[in-house]
Amino acid sequence: MxxxxxxxxxxxxxxxxxxxxxxxxxxxxxxxxxxxxxxxxxxxxxxxxxxxxxxxxxxxxxxxxxxxxxxxxxxxxxxxxxxxxxxxxxxxxxxxxxxxxxxxxxxxxxxxxxxxxxxxxxxxxxxxxxxxxxxxxxxxxxxxxxxxxxxxxxxxxxxxxxxxxxxxxxxxxxxxxxxxxxxxxxxxxxxxxxxxxxxxxxxxxxxxxxxxxxxxxxxxxxxxxxxxxxxxxxxxxxxxxxxxxxxxxxxxxxxxxxGGKSAAIIRDDFPTEAAAGLLANTITIMSGQVCAMLSRAIVPRHRHDEMAKAIAREMGKIRIGHSDDPETQLGPLAMKRQLERVESYIADGKRTADLVYGGNRPAHLNSGYFIEPTLFANVDNSSRIAQEEIFGPVLSLIPCEDEEDAIRIANDSNFGLNGSVLTQDVNAAYRIARQIRSGAVGQNGMRMDFGLPFGGFKQxxxxxxxxxxxxxxxxxxxxxxxxxxxxxx
Missing domain, CATH: 3.40.605.10 (Aldehyde Dehydrogenase; Chain A, domain 1)
Incomplete structure (x- = not known):
């Protein structure tokens, strides 16, 4: 068969x-x-x-x-x-x-x-x-x-x-x-x-x-x-x-x-709508089941609320459906136990952070292992949803005080596989990349090149x-x- x-x-x-x-x-x-x-x-x-x-x-x-x-x-x-x-x-x-x-x-x-x-x-x-x-x-x-x-x-x-x-x-x-x-x-x-x-x-x-x-x-x-x-x-x-x-x-x-729990640091020079579109359409790649996934977004505190609303708007545009539909942007999770795992993290996130978008199985799909793209805001970086690899379309939005604090939060993890700096300043991207303890860092997205060495720091x-x-x-x-x-x- x-x-x-x-x-x-x-x-x-x-x-x-x-x-x-x-x-x-x-x-x-x-x-x-x-x-x-x-x-x-x-x-x-x-x-x-x-x-x-x-x-x-x-x-x-x-x-x-x-x-x-x-x-x-x-x-x-x-x-x-x-x-x-x-x-x-x-x-x-x-x-x-x-x-x-x-x-x-x-x-x-x-x-x-x-x-x-x-x-x-x-x-x-x-x-x-x-x-x-x-x-x-x-x-x-x-x-x-x-x-x-x-x-x-x-x-x-x-x-x-x-x-x-x-x-x-x-x-x-x-x-x-x-x-x-x-x-x-x-x-x-x-x-x-x-x-x-x-x-x-x-x-x-x-x-x-x-x-x-x-x-x-x-x-x-x-x-x-x-x-x-x-x-x-x-x-x-x-x-x-x-x-x-x-x-x-x-x-x-x-x-x-x-595994990974990779962070995307959003600098003040990067527009809110552009960041929201990038993050929402990244967390849904392969239904979030990517080891190098940018699953933590670190944003200056004064931009946190507008960023949360913008990401939620972008997530609302994502089409969920069967994998063979050419219009589908978010397919199912790979198996039942993975769906149950993601749902358990969402339940935990509801107790420790603000659920801004998603968190449920899509109402229009009665079978299959589907979950909505999910955004948590005001996430404490010490919480489970920020520290553990969920392996699903679940994004944690974490406020920071300044650039130094953002780098500290990004490095406050047992993992160190990937990362990103969202900025229009290439010098700032390089400077921050050198301070992030991970095997790869990309400017403005989850960038991958398998013709270059790939692997992780720490766990x-x-x-x-x-x-x-x-x-x-x-x-x-x-x-x-x-x-x-x-x-x-």
Whole structure:
């Protein structure tokens, strides 16, 4: 059972050791549409024994197979074949995303074409990366630094951007010479199936790419397997803490891209209506289910009330509806438990702040996981709605006394993933950006560029993905001191 327009050869199988195999668990995953609350797809589900099989296959492929020992140019050429297979399937990927998590169909096509283009860009980074470089040395005539693959990688992707995030992890790992075990979210396994099929068509050696969709218990078993050299995880901070503790026990490597509670600082030179339009139409992107979302807006106290009214007016213009309607601006939340989570935060916000707009399920939609865009004003930055990641279209408006106070409030968070400065003064934007403790800051909006490094400060994560720097997370650096230059270099 698959969504209309999505064609996967073996949804009832796992991809392990270069073969499509039935899960030893005998379990399946049911995927429920957030638009209709009906089951739209079923796939295989891996259990602990399947995880062990995948690790064994990846371990064999890395320790004894040709992939890690190929010249980088050979790996790049094979990877480009994988990308070539994905291009004509962009529409399938878009339909899978809309069916599984309710992503807007109007946004799905450009989003997935962009993600495939990013893979070409990553291949370009690998072409220009010095996997072996010469450095001046006081300890030998020739000093070489060899950047060697880290090993077996468990790549764990979330449900909000399942293709782009998993594809990027796969790209960096493969181009560095690693073997990979893809563990997609149980809510969104379909994109990883298409990636596995692309790897198969491209002719990657058996065991270099493996696919094991699974629930949390089996996923934890994968992370705990000592045959995994590195875990690359994107998801919640709670799950990231567990992964970090497991990896710490055996000094395994990990890259963690976790949650956020990012702030937008509004300066007095930025017009109220422009700020309101920007903030209202940002908090609804992907129904607010974006780790880098600007979910706190910090405004000078003397502008607070007019800003609240302006944002409410903009939220009132937003069209809520089913994902496949081209007029829809705000689709459903991805799943029932996410809707319930957002509603619980809204209930808490009503006790601690002023509900200015939204907070309810839309009256015209009797089924599906829909919630109105929601604005709270006079929010205390120490409250739950300001400190915890809601992952929904809920915006907190926080008053500040001056610029120094705004920066203090922005940094008063356990998170540090993203941020923004709304100002017409580029020098002020840069000055404030340098003082915000986050991995990224954009002027005048939630700006993203996956060709540049992305990651967080504090509890928003460890390490960086994206850009040439993304390759560094998948290599170990080895120093080699020689009496002369080897001819094989």
């Amino acid at each position: 698959l969504p209309q327009g999505v064609s996967i050869a073996h949804p009832d199988k796992l991809y392990i050791g270069g073969e499509w195999v039935a899960p030893q668990s005998g379990e399946t995953i049911e995927i429920v549409s957030p638009n209709s609350e009906q089951v739209v797809a079923r796939t295989a589900a891996a259990g602990p024994a399947d995880m062990d099989s995948a690790v064994a296959a990846a371990r064999q492929a890395f320790d004894h197979g040709p992939w890690p020992r190929m010249a980088p140019a050979e790996r790049i050429a094979t990877f480009r074949k994988l990308v070539d297979h994905l291009r004509p399937r962009a529409e399938e990927l878009a339909k899978a995303w809309t069916a599984q998590v309710g992503g807007l169909a109007s946004f799905a096509g450009p989003m997935h074409l962009g993600s495939i283009a990013t893979l070409d860009q990553i291949a370009g980074f690998a072409e220009n990366f010095e996997f072996v470089e010469q450095r001046p040395s006081t300890g030998a005539e020739v000093g070489l630094i060899a950047h060697e693959p880290v090993g077996v990688v468990a790549a764990i992707a979330p449900w909000n951007g399942p293709f782009g995030i998993m594809a990027n992890k796969l790209a960096y790992a493969l181009l560095c010479g690693c073997s990979v075990i893809m563990k997609p979210s149980p809510e969104t396994p379909l994109e990883a199936y298409i990636l596995a099929e692309a790897a198969d068509v491209a002719g990657l050696p058996p065991g270099i790419v493996n696919l094991v969709p699974a629930d949390r218990e089996a996923s934890d078993h994968l992370v705990c397997n000592p045959g995994v050299d590195k875990v690359s995880f994107t998801g919640s901070t709670v799950a990231g803490k567990r992964i970090a503790s497991v990896c710490g026990e055996r000094i395994a490597r990990c890259t963690l891209e976790l 928003s994560g460890i390490g960086r993905e994206g850009g040439p720097e993304g390759l560094l997370g998948y290599v170990e650096s080895k120093t080699i001191l020689m009496d002369g230059m080897p001819s094989e270099l």
